[in-house]
Amino acid sequence: MEFYGDGGDPVDELVAVGAAPTQAGPGTPVIGAAEGGLVLPGDVEAVGRYLTAAKTESTRKAYDADFRAWSAWAQQRGFAPLPAADAAVATYLAALGDAGASPRTIARRLSGIGHAHREAGYPSPSEHPGTREVLRGVRRTAARDGRRPKKARALDTQTIRALVEDLPAGVAGLRDRALILTSFALGLRASEVCGLDVSDLSPSGHGGLDVTIRWSKTDQEGAGEVLALAPGVRARTCPVRALRAWVDAADLGGSGPLFRSVGRGARPRIGRTRMARSSVRLVLRRAAERAGVPLEGLSPHSLRRSFATEGYRAGVSERELARTGRWASMTTMRGYDSSSRWADPASARLGL
Template sequence: MESFQPDVARAVRVPREVVVRPGDGGLVLPGDVESVGRYLTAAKAESTRKAYEADFRAWSAWARQRGFDPLPAADAAVAAYLAALSDAGASPRTVARRLSGIGHAHREAGLPSPTEHPGTREVLRGIRRTAARGGRRPKKARAIDTQTVRALVEDLPDGVAGTRDRALILTSFALGLRASDACGLDVGDLAPAGHGGLDVTVRWSKTDQEGAGEVLALAPGTRAQTCPVRALQAWVEAAGLQGATGPLFRSVGRGAQPRIGRTRMARSSVRLVLRRAAEHAGVPLDGLSPHSLRRSFATEGYKAGVSERELARTGRWASVTTLRGYDASSRWAAPASGRLGL
């Protein structure tokens, strides 16, 4: 994929030490171009950049097969690509993501983005409406109740790996963490707080790419075996991470004295941990994913009467409307239709 940096280099002349942009009346040093490119790269999370690159590769392959230039892309070609994706069974979410990847490549190259063309947006809107009328709805992670979370962790093995998995599952549920949030935690992000709890600092998140950070209150549980604070303390001790720096959740080797990894767990490993725990506990796997723990946090919080303000603050939802979409609590808890005197 073309990047911003080569495009800048083409737009300027390089007479040895300096780059002169004709007509601007100024000088752009080669180091300036490098710095701009570095900060543009830092503006997007690595996972986002990789997703954009994969989406643009898919578009490029399709475009070349049809005889189109991938960059710059013709609006009609992009619209045809979106329609072809939908006809092939891609979900509206996948189609929209592919379009974002195409738009990102054009913006990096300093070109007008086809994603802004009215016709392209209309095609995408039509794909979404067609899918909705056909009964296709975005899949949501299955919410589970507190009792099921207890079942997931109560029968985990007593070894170091089981200790880590217990801490990971309980902490993710108790704080409504995304898989990326949990994997991004460092040992130094845990600090003793009042009432036997922990202050847990989430330094980066999907909705906090600039790293403003948020300190969350992790309260001790009422049951020793499912207390997230005790689970975290047990993991730190078992892994020998007291006073250490670096990632909190790490890989665990096999054997009588398993080796503790130095790098942080991948988000994909969280899915494996959860599914392994579910299989061991006899919990159905259908719809179960790491995001189930975050959705379960919202659902169980609503059922327990936790205020929306506190749920949104801990889960770091900017919109209460978005938070309510995570609530899977029973619609029969107190239905309005039963209070109308009919």
């Protein structure tokens, strides 16, 4: 059985046995009939559901946006977006580089183009040697020109305390406190903290909480991981107390999204849908402004980076840091550590 399309929408078309597959782009998946058998509408619906579930919503949206950008550029210049000529894609990458796009953005665009081609049953331009060489040249040029990827700024524990000490009273302040402290204490990505449900929290036998991360960037198939959230040594910055205070004040019960929107007024309305990742950035920046913390380099990823940096500084083993933070690469995790650079620099021992 052959699949065509990006799996972003239910499969709604069958190709007759022996017929050539129809051309498909993102959002128009097509399935070929099983050779020697009959594919029923119910089977097609089931396939569509699982194709949709194969990629996270954010991944599907990113692929779709990247393909739309490529398609618009290609059509303006008379190129076919799908299937695309390798030379056309290479020209597109070069144009993005000349326009100042970061190597990371260009690589992501190429991934989106490649994904659309693979799902439509065409060879991927992203695998062509010439295309890969252009991308390599973009990276080398950016490095030579001093254009490096911007990294989120790490915060020390004292600054994290300051962020939550000055939060406003009320339900919104309780939510923001719980969100910031939980993200920092477990090294959560914004997508992970926004994806938590109330039912993902359960009491442990150590005065803390077991927090289930049902899926993540490095766990796309949802095997899940249970993390230990230990109680803090200070009441005002204890993530366990903060979570319980928020759940109780918002009357969330035992199910549904953990972090939600909070309305204004004396009796603010608690939303039913989960917070968007962009809202985490707003929460963090508002807290920083109230605490007088500089905004430069501050992003939701700062909390994850801070977890690694402060964990190293506190002597937490790399094994435990990697297990809690769920880094697939130790090299990536070590790159987050900005605490040890001056712990014992080699240059200080040279007798200069």
